[in-house]
Amino acid sequence: MAPKRPQLNSEELAQLKWLLGGLLVLLSAVTVLYMEIDAWTLTAVTAAAVALVIARPTLPARVPSWVHRLAFPAIVIFFAGDLYLTKEVLPPIVRLDILLLLYRGISYRKRRDDLQIIVLGLFLIVVAGVLTVSLAFAAQILAFTACALGFLLVITLTEVPPAGDRTMAAAVAPADGPPAWAVHAHWGRLLRRVREVLDWRVVALGSLLFMGVVAVSALLFLAIPRFQLENSLFLERFMTKKARTGFSDSIKFGDVTDIQQDNSVAVSVDVSDPTRIPAEPYWRMVVLDDYREGSFRISPALRLETFSAERSDAQLRGIARARRGESVYWTFYLEAGVSRYLPLLGTFEMLRFRERQNFRFADRLGLVALRDEPVSMTAYRVEGMTQAGVLPDPGLANRLGLAAEAGAAEMPQLRLQLTEPDRAVLARVVAEIRGGRxxxxxxxxxxxxxxxAARHRYSLQSRVPAGAGDSLVRWLDSREPGHCELFAGALVLLAREAGYPARIVTGFKGGSWNGFSNNFTLRNSDAHAWCEVFDPATASWRRVDPTPGAVAAGAEQTGPAAGQTARVDRSWSARLDSLRVFWYRRIVNFDQRTQEETLKAVKTATQETGRRLRQALERGVARLKAWLASPWDLARAGRWLAVLAALGGVAWLGWRFRPAMWRLFHGRHARREDPVRRKAGRWLARLRGVEADPAVVADLQRLRYGAPAGWPEPAAVWRKARRAARRRANVER
Structure with missing residues (x-):
């Protein structure tokens, strides 16, 4: 009978449990990276502290007992204060969870505490899964699941000590000072022991089963109907989030500059006909018409006149008329934290969300504003969207005429709340621009x-000259470089001084074509600001982009030439972005077309594989029939009878001598490779010729030659052997 495989003792199991528990805490804490919650400092402290106690398991024993008595009251007080100060629900709960993980991760744990780590980590995993659609999170949840399963296995094994092991209590529940397993912890030695005791066949089988479960889950994910999980759990209501600076109801100079320094993805766009993308697209988001105290904002009059009452719906019909031919679909994936205003090229026929949303629509402005800034990726599909540098507004000319006849106050699009010296500067510049006509x-x-453009060059590093008066007027009258907001704001002031209504529009300009996922990508570095000046002659707003290098209104191009001018991105970041877009395409569902195409592809591949297998089997059967039907003579029959007799003889010999072959190829190999027997043999060789304790020699001989069932605890025998070797060295000195 073959000897039993070596097993981990109680100390080694406790060390492995400590290691897996710490790794599980680290995997859980880093989910904060996906949630946009202010817990970076707490997460960094948790990661550093847990990593330290993993490396030095004896450190928790140095913590005074009064710290443990005060830990949970302090955590409760912290949570209550967090709730009171932030006036939110979900972020304080997440920070509370991380605090509990921190305490459990740096304290010696019982079985109940180990299970609490799994539950606390699972809460963070679920919340992060609701609030993110990151592809990296999909890999993290697989790692968390594998680590949690291994952790549960070790927890179960530590409940039942190995045969002959009498050190379980000391290994799990220390009284004073660090436990024995922490004192003897050596992670390199532990990993070698784990590698020695592992049955790689079981590991391979378990890995195949785990991958099978993942594959089946992925197929079910593709097959089942989509629904939005955060709408079911209402987590979005428990978390508020500020939009990035530069995209809000009020902006100050420099805000867009901060965004342009961020090269992360803001919007990914799928378009059914890439030739319809303009050569230089302008993605409108916010229109700001009221200028006062050095900032632009949406005036109350514009908000009241143009934005409709808030509505809750999953679709919105625009003012653009349907065109002949096949419709063009634009699918937008707006990243969290960009804005509650949706980027659009202009007017559209239909806009659809993947679920019901609360929003307001300004049809004359071509803007859609959500009630709140989304805390996760927001997807919407637009049909029949067109970009134009000219936006008709026939009602504004009438309102301007009526306001002038009635002697009413200036409209926000014409108002200049500036001092007389500033107005004088603007009048002088306007006269210089007009040249007397x-x-x-x-x-x-x-x-x-x-x-x-002749007086200012473009630069992100801009500086407004010091002095009295309006800051924008001071920059306009200087020769300092500036960014797009300064150029746009200056032109608005000049146009109003000249008598033309003007306003600022912020959004994105340009973008790049991802050569791997074939979608259009807008980055935060593409944030831009430009102007719209009202032309009374045509009763329309005309786009004017004063930033050097901009495209003039009416110069938009579409078609193959426009597609060639778009920058094709084939960098490594584009490869990673393509994985993100692929993930979005699988989880976002406006109709069943994507699911049907995926399932159809799976069905076609399965049928094709089955067809090829049937053809191969039919060819094999045909060859066998042809071989049997060929002429048989005495020589051919004799050869095949000899082959069959030889195969039968080999099979009979293998069956007859199978016990001897098992001992030859398995038993001796197992004994020769057993690490405990090898180590016992080395100690016997070192202690040969020494007057050692006969009991120590007897224990070493039992480990070297005896059956594993009767082995003493190897660790205790090694300690006795080391003491005997030290006594020998002292005698020799």
């Missing part, structure tokens, strides 16, 4: 843009 709004926009 009147011009239309379109011509004035071109001349004013050229005047600004």
């Amino acid at each position: 009147e011009s239309g709004a379109d011509e004035f926009g071109v001349k004013a843009s050229a005047w600004l």
Whole structure:
């Protein structure tokens, strides 16, 4: 009978449990990276402390007992204060969970405490899964699941000590000072022991089963209907999040500059016909018409006149008319934290969300504003969208005429709340731009843009000269470089001084084409600001982009030429972004077309594989029939009878001598490779010729030659052997 495989003793199991528990805490804590919750400092402290006690398991024994008595009251007080100060629910709960994980991760644990780590970590995993659609999180949840399963296995094994092991109590529940397993912990030695005792066949089988479960889960994920999990758990209501600076109801100069320094993805766009993408697209998000105290904002009048009452719906019909031919679909994946305003090229026929949303629609402005800033990726599909540098507004001309006749106060699009010296500067610059003759709004926009470009160069590092008066007027009258907001704001002031209504529009300009996932990508570095100047002659708003290098209104191009001008991104970051887009395409579902295509592809691949197997089997059967039907003579029959007799003889010999072959190829190999027997043999060789304790020699001989069932505890025998070797060295000295 073959000897039993070596097993981990109680100390080694306790060390393995400590290691897996710490890794599980680390995997759980880093989920904060996906949640956009202010817990970075707490997460860093947790990661550092847990990593330290993993490396030095004796450190928790140095913590005074009064710290443990005060830990949970302090955590409760921290949680209550967090709730009171933040006025939120979910972020304090997440920080409370991390605090509990920190305490459990740096304290010696019982079985109940180990199970609490799994539950606390699972809560963070679920919350992160609701609030993110990151592809990296999919890999993390697989790692968490594998680690949790291994942790549960070790917890179960530590409940039942190995045969002959009398050290379980000391290994699990220390009284004073660190436990024995912590004192003897050596992670390199533990990993070698784990490698020695592992049955790799069982590991391979378990890995195959785990991958099978993952594959079946993925197929079910593709097959079942989609639903939005955060809407079911209402987590979005328990968490508020500020949009990135530069995209809100009010912006100050420099906000867009901060965003342009961020190269992360803001929006990914799938388009059914890439030739319809303009050569230089302008993605409108916010229109700001009221300027006061050095900042632009949406005026109350514009908000009241243009934005409809808030509604809750999953679709929105626009004002654009349907066109002939096949419709073009634009699918937007708006990342969390960009804005509650949706980027759009212009007017559209239909806009669909993947679930019901609360929003307001400004049809004349071509803007859609959600009630709250989304805390997770927001997807929407637009049909029949067109970009135009000209936005008709026939009602504004009538309102301007009526306001002038009634002697009413200036409209927000014309208002200049500036001091007399600042107005004098603007009047002087407008006269210089016009050159002594009147011009239309379109011509004035071109001349004013050229005047600004001649005096200022474009730069993200801008500086407004010091002095009295309005900061934007001071920059306009200087020769300092500036960013897009300064150029746009300056042109708005000049146009209003010239008598033309003007406003700022912020959003994105341009973008890049991902050559791997074939989608259009907008990054935060593409954030931009430009102007819209009202032309009374055409009763429309005309886009004017005074930033050097911009495209003039009406110069948009579509078609193959436009597609060739778009920058194709084939960098490594584009590869990673393509994985993100692939993930989005699988989880976002506006209809059943994507699911049907995926299932159809799986069905086709399965049928094709089955067809090839049937053809191979039919060919094999045909060859066998042809071989049997070929002529048989005495020589051919004799050869095949000899082959069959030889195969039968080999099979009979293998069956007859199977016990001897088992002992030859398995028993001796197992004994020769057993690490405990090898170590016992080395100690016997070292103690040969020494007057050692006969009991020590007897224990070593039992480990070397005896059956594993009667072995003493190897660790205790090694300690006795080391003491005997030290006594021998002292005698020799």
